[in-house]
Amino acid sequence: MNEGSRHNQPPRTERLSYLDALDRVMAIASFRVDGALCHANANYLRMMGMTHEEAQGRLHSSLCTPALLATSRYHDIWAQLCAGTAYSGVVERVRSDGRSCWMEATYSPVLDAQGQVVEILKIATDITARRTQEQAQKAHLQRLSLIADATDTAVIMSDASSRIVHVNGGFSRLFGWHAEEILGQDPITLLSPKLHDGFVQTYRAQLRGGLPVEREEIVVTKTGRRYWIKVVSNPILDDAGQLLFTVSMLTDITRAKMHEALQYRGLEAMARERPLSDVLETICKEVERIAPEITASILEVDAFGMMHPLAGASLPASYSQLLDGLSIGPQAGSCGTAAWRNQAVFVEDIANDPLWTDYKHLALPLGFRACWSTPIQSSEGRAIGTVAFYYRQTCSKAWTEFHQQLADVCVHLCALALEREHARSRIRQLAFYDGLTGLPNRSLLQAQANQAITLAARDKQALAVLFIDLDRFKPVNDSMGHPAGDELLCNVAACLLQALGPSDMAGRLSGDEFVMVLSQTDAEQATSTIERLQEQLANSLVVAGKPLAVSASIGIAMFPEDGRDMDTLLQRADMAMYQAKNAGRGLFSFFSDEMNRLAQERRTLETALRDALKNQELHLHYQPQIELASGQLYGVEALARWTHPELGPISPARFIPLAEECGLIADIGRWALGEACRQLAQWRTQGLRVPSVSVNLSPSSFHDLDLPDMVAQTLQRNALLPQDLTLELTESILLDTNPSTMKTIEAVHAHGVRLSMDDFGTGYSSLSYLRRLPVSELKLDRSFVADLEHNESARALSNAILGIGQSLHLTVVAEGVETLAQRSMLGMQGYPVAQGFLFAHPLAPSELTEWLLQQGQTTTEVEKVGHSSKL
Numbered sequence: 029m030n031e032g033s034r035h036n037q038p039p040r041t042e043r044l045s046y047l048d049a050l051d052r053v054m055a056i057a058s059f060r061v062d063g064a065l066c067h068a069n070a071n072y073l074r075m076m077g078m079t080h081e082e083a084q085g086r087l088h089s090s091l092c093t094p095a096l097l098a099t100s101r102y103h104d105i106w107a108q109l110c111a112g113t114a115y116s117g118v119v120e121r122v123r124s125d126g127r128s129c130w131m132e133a134t135y136s137p138v139l140d141a142q143g144q145v146v147e148i149l150k151i152a153t154d155i156t157a158r159r160t161q162e163q164a165q166k167a168h169l170q171r172l173s174l175i176a177d178a179t180d181t182a183v184i185m186s187d188a189s190s191r192i193v194h195v196n197g198g199f200s201r202l203f204g205w206h207a208e209e210i211l212g213q214d215p216i217t218l219l220s221p222k223l224h225d226g227f228v229q230t231y232r233a234q235l236r237g238g239l240p241v242e243r244e245e246i247v248v249t250k251t252g253r254r255y256w257i258k259v260v261s262n263p264i265l266d267d268a269g270q271l272l273f274t275v276s277m278l279t280d281i282t283r284a285k286m287h288e289a290l291q292y293r294g295l296e297a298m299a300r301e302r303p304l305s306d307v308l309e310t311i312c313k314e315v316e317r318i319a320p321e322i323t324a325s326i327l328e329v330d331a332f333g334m335m336h337p338l339a340g341a342s343l344p345a346s347y348s349q350l351l352d353g354l355s356i357g358p359q360a361g362s363c364g365t366a367a368w369r370n371q372a373v374f375v376e377d378i379a380n381d382p383l384w385t386d387y388k389h390l391a392l393p394l395g396f397r398a399c400w401s402t403p404i405q406s407s408e409g410r411a412i413g414t415v416a417f418y419y420r421q422t423c424s425k426a427w428t429e430f431h432q433q434l435a436d437v438c439v440h441l442c443a444l445a446l447e448r449e450h451a452r453s454r455i456r457q458l459a460f461y462d463g464l465t466g467l468p469n470r471s472l473l474q475a476q477a478n479q480a481i482t483l484a485a486r487d488k489q490a491l492a493v494l495f496i497d498l499d500r501f502k503p504v505n506d507s508m509g510h511p512a513g514d515e516l517l518c519n520v521a522a523c524l525l526q527a528l529g530p531s532d533m534a535g536r537l538s539g540d541e542f543v544m545v546l547s548q549t550d551a552e553q554a555t556s557t558i559e560r561l562q563e564q565l566a567n568s569l570v571v572a573g574k575p576l577a578v579s580a581s582i583g584i585a586m587f588p589e590d591g592r593d594m595d596t597l598l599q600r601a602d603m604a605m606y607q608a609k610n611a612g613r614g615l616f617s618f619f620s621d622e623m624n625r626l627a628q629e630r631r632t633l634e635t636a637l638r639d640a641l642k643n644q645e646l647h648l649h650y651q652p653q654i655e656l657a658s659g660q661l662y663g664v665e666a667l668a669r670w671t672h673p674e675l676g677p678i679s680p681a682r683f684i685p686l687a688e689e690c691g692l693i694a695d696i697g698r699w700a701l702g703e704a705c706r707q708l709a710q711w712r713t714q715g716l717r718v719p720s721v722s723v724n725l726s727p728s729s730f731h732d733l734d735l736p737d738m739v740a741q742t743l744q745r746n747a748l749l750p751q752d753l754t755l756e757l758t759e760s761i762l763l764d765t766n767p768s769t770m771k772t773i774e775a776v777h778a779h780g781v782r783l784s785m786d787d788f789g790t791g792y793s794s795l796s797y798l799r800r801l802p803v804s805e806l807k808l809d810r811s812f813v814a815d816l817e818h819n820e821s822a823r824a825l826s827n828a829i830l831g832i833g834q835s836l837h838l839t840v841v842a843e844g845v846e847t848l849a850q851r852s853m854l855g856m857q858g859y860p861v862a863q864g865f866l867f868a869h870p871l872a873p874s875e876l877t878e879w880l881l882q883q884g885q886t887t888t889e890v891e892k893v894g895h896s897s898k899l
């Protein structure tokens with residue numbers, strides 16, 4: 029107490045001396061009944077932040093909070109004090125700096141001798157610090173409780189006897205029960221009544237041992253809804269290690285768990301390369317395990333909008349069969365409608381829902397009352413299938429979200445499995461089927477045919493392999509365009525498929541080559557199949573909107589006579605096809621030993637020809653060409669000759685086509701060109717007059733873009749001029765579609781080398797093509813010349829060909845002139861040049877030199893060669 033306060037002390041009384049004793053520790057103040065402060069000790073002044081002067085006369089009400097003054101309570105208490113009733117309690121007062129301070133105070137009325145209240149004595153303890161701490165703690169606890177209630181994790185606190193003592197708000201929200209409904213119940217009996225006893229025992233023993241327990245389980249809520257939850261239970265023990273409480277936290281892991289369980293099983297089945305139906309069946313089973321109230325099924329929707337059941341073992345097979353092939357549509361049950369709308373369809377009442385009008389008679393007898401179908405979408409968003417959940421009892425609302433989640437996971441997995449299957453079948457299709465016609469390709473055909481051959485061998489039955497090559501496919505392709513060619517091939521493929529029996533097969537090897545394998549078929553049956561096929565090809569094909577008669581050359585090899593495996597049979601059917609093709613169009617031929625012998629011979633000859641070319645065993649003979657009017661030598665044609673050491677001389681008619689087939693013809697062309705130019709140059713140096721040399725080139729020689737340069741270099745090397753050389757082309761060049769051909773021909777022509785069209789009139793003879801080719805010469809085929817004497821139309825044709833040549837300013841050379849009569853007829857028709865045995869056979873270079881000398885065909889002109897007695 030300060031000095032000033034000691035001076036103002038009232039006279040000592042018994043009570044004041046008691047107060048004095050408390051002065052050191054307590055805050056003490058006294059107020060008059062009007063509320064004015066008349067005394068305050070140092071503790072009080074410190075607590076209120078006031079000086080003695082400031083305190084003096086201060087009204088008690090000015091020290092109270094406005095909130096307190098606003099109530100009647102303050103005035104009531106003060107009135108009671110003035111009436112002589114004391115008051116104790118915790119009060120809040122306002123310090124002079126405006127802050128609140130809290131005190132535990134006792135207000136005691138002081139009476140005078142007459143028993144009148146003269147003062148109110150206040151003795152107080154400052155509890156501001158404690159109060160602030162308590163308030164902070166309270167706020168903290170409030171926050172904690174808010175957190176505990178706001179979290180989605182459900183918290184259950186149970187006592188040592190497994191009775192629920194507390195649940196948080198999260199629990200009520202998740203499971204639907206309020207605390208008061210379930211306090212005292214066993215949480216396991218409440219949520220997981222089906223949990224088996226053994227597990228419950230172990231679980232409780234573990235907690236009693238002070239160990240936390242974690243588990244995942246399916247629990248049921250107040251409304252029957254199911255959740256997959258993760259439970260973490262922590263024991264709270266007392267100091268003696270006895271279990272006091274268990275705090276369990278339950279988290280909803282339904283979605284994650286469904287993904288995990290379904291995906292694990294589904295993906296595992298896929299990873300193990302199980303068939304699609306197995307993968308989908310696994311998914312259905314898993315769905316039914318998770319939600320036993322569901323009967324699951326999966327349908328595929330094909331490109332034509334037809335449904336095909338893929339899985340759903342719990343549905344009766346007869347029901348699934350009835351669904352197979354049904355169309356999706358706006359009112360096609362749950363699945364057909366879901367696929368049609370490409371959105372989930374939930375029919376709660378199959379019996380009365382219009383979507384099921386046409387199908388309820390299938391589902392109701394099986395006891396199904398509701399059906400929920402969700403479309404399975406491809407990565408482009410197209411409905412490629414549906415997942416259906418059938419219900420035998422009314423579908424509870426509580427299941428909805430759970431089943432929705434289940435359906436979501438299912439459709440994703442099914443989409444993956446279906447798309448994977450589609451990709452695999454596409455890969456299979458690309459690997460084993462021809463992209464254009466969809467027929468098996470060579471590999472698949474080979475594999476399937478070998479199986480068929482094994483069966484035929486086991487059952488001792490015949491089998492026929494047909495090698496089919498279309499006739500004149502190339503001209504159709506060239507003249508009508510490739511799309512038409514493709515259409516033709518597809519139509520032919522369709523014809524082949526039509527001709528197949530149930531155990532037969534057809535495939536496309538390449539281009540216009542097809543194969544059929546006819547099981548249990550002897551030669552006679554194969555013949556009638558082929559005749560039917562030819563008939564169909566000739567009469568029923570339409571290409572580019574127009575009917576087109578097609579024929580094919582067909583070779584047949586029979587199992588077991590012609591071979592015991594597909595390779596051999598195919599090769600022999602191919603040989604037989606060649607035989608048929610050579611015999612004409614639209615024919616078929618069976619493989620024979622003779623054919624085989626010829627094929628072997630051909631192979632031997634091919635090897636020998638390669639060697640001959642390499643070892644320079646080929647030679648050129650030269651046949652003179654004579655100008656009919658003057659008898660002068662017009663030129664010579666170089667003709668290849670080959671004498672095989674054992675087989676003797678082999679005709680070019682045999683080895684040239686062989687060289688063409690085995691890819692040697694371009695080499696022969698290059699060699700002939702070089703050799704003919706060298707020989708011409710040699711004759712020239714010998715003083716022999718040979719105006720030019722003609723060299724035969726096959727169409728494939730013109731595929732070589734280097735040919736023009738090679739020709740130019742050859743001429744230069746031999747000091748010859750371009751007009752010294754003529755290149756003979758055959759009419760087949762007109763069918764050549766190689767893009768290099770026309771370029772090469774034009775470049776050769778641009779060099780000044782002449783081009784001659786050989787065997788004119790026998791082949792394609794399209795005059796429009798002829799106009800496009802820069803030829804300078806036509807050679808009338810010797811078949812016309814041979815018939816000249818006896819056949820009027822041959823005469824007319826040779827006349828016409830001469831006319832064509834003249835009108836196009838081309839020299840026309842008549843080939844194969846053997847008789848004087850032919851010569852004179854050609855002379856009369858106006859043919860300028862002729863070639864044939866009448867004048868000279870093709871001659872070896874030395875023989876030609878001799879012939880030239882005999883004819884006087886040196887640089888001095890010879891007169892009248894054709895009239896020479898030597899002829």
Ligand SMILES: Nc1nc2c(ncn2[C@@H]2O[C@@H]3COP(=O)(O)O[C@H]4[C@@H](O)[C@H](n5cnc6c(=O)[nH]c(N)nc65)O[C@@H]4COP(=O)(O)O[C@H]3[C@H]2O)c(=O)[nH]1
Pocket residue numbers: 651666667668669679680681684696697700724725726756786787810843844845846863864865866870
């Ligand atoms: N009956 C008869 N035949 C006559 C008469 N005058 C000539 N011949 C024959 O007629 C053929 C004319 O040759 P080609 O029409 O170009 O027909 C040639 C030609 O297309 C081809 N050839 C020959 N050598 C070559 C060559 O080096 N390269 C190419 N690509 N083909 C060649 O082989 C075919 C056949 O040649 P060869 O057997 O030498 O047959 C030659 C020749 O010997 C006759 O009065 N009567």
